[in-house]
Amino acid sequence: MNSAGLGASIIAARPAVVAVLAARFRDLDLAEDGFADAAELAMRHFADAPLPANIGGWLHVTARRRIIDRLRREARLTQLIAEQPPEPEGGDMDAVSLFDEQIPDDRLRLIFICCHPAIAPEARAALTLRVVCGVPTERIAAAFLMAVPAMFQRLTRAKTKIREAGVPFETPPPHLWTERLQAVLATLEIGYALAFQDAASSEPTADLGPEVLRLTDMLAELLPDDPEVLGLAALVQLAEARRAARVDDQGRMIPLSEQEPALWNDRLIGSAASLMRRAAQIGQSGPYQLMAAIHLTHSRRKGEGHTDWLAILRLYDMLMVLRPGPVVAINRAVALSRVEGPEVGLGEIEALGSMQLERYRPWHAARAHLLAQTGDRVGAAEAYRAALALNPARAERLFLEMKLQETSA
Amino acid sequence: MMQYMLMIHEDESVYAGPEGEKLLAETLAAHMALGEAMVAAGVSFSGERLKPASTATTIRWNMGEHQIHDGAFSESHEELGGFYIIDVANLDEALAWARRIPIPKGALEIRPVWPMSEPEA
Numbered sequence: 001m002n003s004a005g006l007g008a009s010i011i012a013a014r015p016a017v018v019a020v021l022a023a024r025f026r027d028l029d030l031a032e033d034g035f036a037d038a039a040e041l042a043m044r045h046f047a048d049a050p051l052p053a054n055i056g057g058w059l060h061v062t063a064r065r066r067i068i069d070r071l072r073r074e075a076r077l078t079q080l081i082a083e084q085p086p087e088p089e090g091g092d093m094d095a096v097s098l099f100d101e102q103i104p105d106d107r108l109r110l111i112f113i114c115c116h117p118a119i120a121p122e123a124r125a126a127l128t129l130r131v132v133c134g135v136p137t138e139r140i141a142a143a144f145l146m147a148v149p150a151m152f153q154r155l156t157r158a159k160t161k162i163r164e165a166g167v168p169f170e171t172p173p174p175h176l177w178t179e180r181l182q183a184v185l186a187t188l189e190i191g192y193a194l195a196f197q198d199a200a201s202s203e204p205t206a207d208l209g210p211e212v213l214r215l216t217d218m219l220a221e222l223l224p225d226d227p228e229v230l231g232l233a234a235l236v237q238l239a240e241a242r243r244a245a246r247v248d249d250q251g252r253m254i255p256l257s258e259q260e261p262a263l264w265n266d267r268l269i270g271s272a273a274s275l276m277r278r279a280a281q282i283g284q285s286g287p288y289q290l291m292a293a294i295h296l297t298h299s300r301r302k303g304e305g306h307t308d309w310l311a312i313l314r315l316y317d318m319l320m321v322l323r324p325g326p327v328v329a330i331n332r333a334v335a336l337s338r339v340e341g342p343e344v345g346l347g348e349i350e351a352l353g354s355m356q357l358e359r360y361r362p363w364h365a366a367r368a369h370l371l372a373q374t375g376d377r378v379g380a381a382e383a384y385r386a387a388l389a390l391n392p393a394r395a396e397r398l399f400l401e402m403k404l405q406e407t408s409a
Numbered sequence: 410m411m412q413y414m415l416m417i418h419e420d421e422s423v424y425a426g427p428e429g430e431k432l433l434a435e436t437l438a439a440h441m442a443l444g445e446a447m448v449a450a451g452v453s454f455s456g457e458r459l460k461p462a463s464t465a466t467t468i469r470w471n472m473g474e475h476q477i478h479d480g481a482f483s484e485s486h487e488e489l490g491g492f493y494i495i496d497v498a499n500l501d502e503a504l505a506w507a508r509r510i511p512i513p514k515g516a517l518e519i520r521p522v523w524p525m526s527e528p529e530a
Contacts (some may be wrong), residue, residue, distance in 0.1 A: 034470045118500055118504070164521060165498050165500050165519075165521050166411040166413075166499045166503070167498065167501075168498070168499035168501050170499075173501075178500060
């Protein structure tokens with residue numbers, strides 16, 4: 001087995017194995033460390049041997065033994081050891097029984113633990129990426145624009161809170177389900193926002209898009225009857241589908257309406273469309289489904305050759321009802337300008353000015369764009385300068401600088 | 410089982426005046442009802458109401474030196490007005506009970522009690 005393929009199999013097995021270990025030992029650190037030990041052993045053990053069909057079972061048994069060994073050594077949690085059922089003796093890694101053990105699917109349980117509302121939202125998102133996906137702390141820190149020690153401390157604090165405050169290691173009971181699922185979706189949405197900072201992040205290592213995609217896909221697989229879960233999964237798939245089209249060869253951001261559709265990923269768009277059909281059949285709309293529908297309408301430009309802005313405007317109208325906010329209002333104004341002309345859109349943007357958006361970069365960028373469309377080059381240049389003064393990430397800065405040059409030329 | 414202290418930080422000023430008296434009577438009745446609900450659910454608990462913060466005396470220590478002064482430790486509008494200690498399985502159960510504590514204006518803090526049997530880490 002080559003090491004890349006072996007590594008991929010181990011990563012794929014990780015969420016389920018860590019979940020089972022966490023549920024059993026009621027400690028995220030023990031579960032993570034146990035998995036890391038088992039993964040290291042597997043890399044050595046299977047380097048020259050064929051990979052077992054059930055690598056998850058192998059990793060689980062190995063990790064469990066490692067954890068119990070460690071608990072014995074530390075002789076700290078004597079009661080916890082006493083609670084464990086006896087392990088069959090003999091550490092032979094080739095024992096057939098290792099491959100027979102089927103592990104229960106506790107991934108959902110693990111997600112609920114990491115996304116408990118008693119944990120701060122930013123910490124929840126980081127913890128979920130760390131514990132469920134196994135993303136290294138360094139990469140999470142980079143994505144959150146934090147120093148590594150600070151992120152490490154945030155993760156440690158969250159894990160300690162879970163252990164010491166008695167966060168339950170069970171899937172929540174039905175009467176708490178709605179509230180807890182909201183916390184999960186809000187957490188994954190933070191992940192989505194990180195992934196969707198576009199190419200805007202100049203550090204390639206900071207890009208967590210594929211990890212967030214894995215998480216939202218996993219949740220859609222585990223909760224296939226929740227339309228908003230499906231909506232969020234579709235939303236992340238559609239965002240990921242455009243990854244290759246989001247920057248030009250100089251690292252400059254390309255806005256959605258100017259992207260080359262040939263670069264969009266058909267498989268992800270198709271998958272998102274089918275998730276949304278399933279969500280629609282359940283018949284209960286929600287903000288994530290609406291946001292996904294907006295992105296899906298944009299993606300139809302591939303194939304149809306044009307964008308149905310009227311449909312997009314209607315979707316933003318509905319989103320303004322379900323989830324009003326500055327981002328939605330600004331995007332709605334841009335859609336309105338496509339339907340009724342730049343003057344109308346600009347009027348809408350100016351009317352939003354009272355919402356204290358002077359420090360909000362997307363407002364200045366949208367205003368600049370619409371001013372340029374109405375022929376007010378001086379006003380547009382001024383607005384682009386205002387947007388540039390608000391610390392855009394590299395890709396967006398390059399884009400805004402290009403626009404500023406165009407209007408000043 | 411875990412023990413949690415549910416601390417009621419209240420703005421006492423809402424209980425002033427005739428309207429306030431009515432509100433206080435309602436709040437106290439809701440506390441009684443909550444206690445009965447805990448008994449009915451078999452949750453073992455204790456709890457006390459504290460006299461207003463104006464009756465508090467604080468001893469403040471600084472490296473072996475201490476001073477006694479009038480008033481509560483905290484300077485905020487919301488003072489510790491009472492507490493419950495409950496025995497439940499986990500934080501979710503503690504939160505479910507805590508949410509039922511009547512507080513017209515203020516906040517409720519939920520803290521696990523350090524068990525006596527657990528060695529200090």
